[in-house]
Amino acid sequence: MTYLTVYTDGEAPERLLATVDPDEIATELKGIDVRLRHWRVAEDLPSGASQDEILKAYREEVDRVVAEEGYTFVDVAQLHPDGSADWPERAAGARRKFLAEHTHDDDEVRFFVEGSGIFYLHTEGRIHAVLCEAGDLLSVPRNTTHWFDMGTEPAFTAIRFFHDDDGWVGDFTGNPIAERIPDFDTITAGRPVA
Numbered sequence: 001m002t003y004l005t006v007y008t009d010g011e012a013p014e015r016l017l018a019t020v021d022p023d024e025i026a027t028e029l030k031g032i033d034v035r036l037r038h039w040r041v042a043e044d045l046p047s048g049a050s051q052d053e054i055l056k057a058y059r060e061e062v063d064r065v066v067a068e069e070g071y072t073f074v075d076v077a078q079l080h081p082d083g084s085a086d087w088p089e090r091a092a093g094a095r096r097k098f099l100a101e102h103t104h105d106d107d108e109v110r111f112f113v114e115g116s117g118i119f120y121l122h123t124e125g126r127i128h129a130v131l132c133e134a135g136d137l138l139s140v141p142r143n144t145t146h147w148f149d150m151g152t153e154p155a156f157t158a159i160r161f162f163h164d165d166d167g168w169v170g171d172f173t174g175n176p177i178a179e180r181i182p183d184f185d186t187i188t189a190g191r192p193v194a
């Protein structure tokens, strides 16, 4: 269930909104030019499905988005606890990568096949924290200041869309705002139960 919380961006951020209402979420995000769409979730995908199996299961939807928006490269990012000795370090490293505020010169477009993550969109003095779950396709326009938190125990599979495959770089703003806004673990612990 998608969950949106909105905060002020001052020294002591205040929560202005918390909602799971799809229409309210759509209206809020439309107001900041961020698109959230919902696809049916493929139910026949085995856990541990390969990238090819995942892309095949969503072929129609992926092809439509690629045709409409001109993406040239699509892949699947997956991260799950695997019980290995180096998991805590890998999980922390992956989380840290885009946990500070940054921008990209390409759109950031993600479809959650399963699991979850929070996109924090910083615009016009507000932070929109969008908790995405299976079935959510979020499009963050290029140059939008944002960060992403996958939590201390990352677990997700996401299809990613790019306009070029030259690598995915973040331009970090140096603004420490992400440290003042509730993180993934805090927000997911406090959200309404479905």
Ligand SMILES: [Fe+2]
Residues within 6 Å of the ligand: 098, 102, 103, 104, 108, 146, 147, 148, 170
């Ligand atoms: Fe990003």
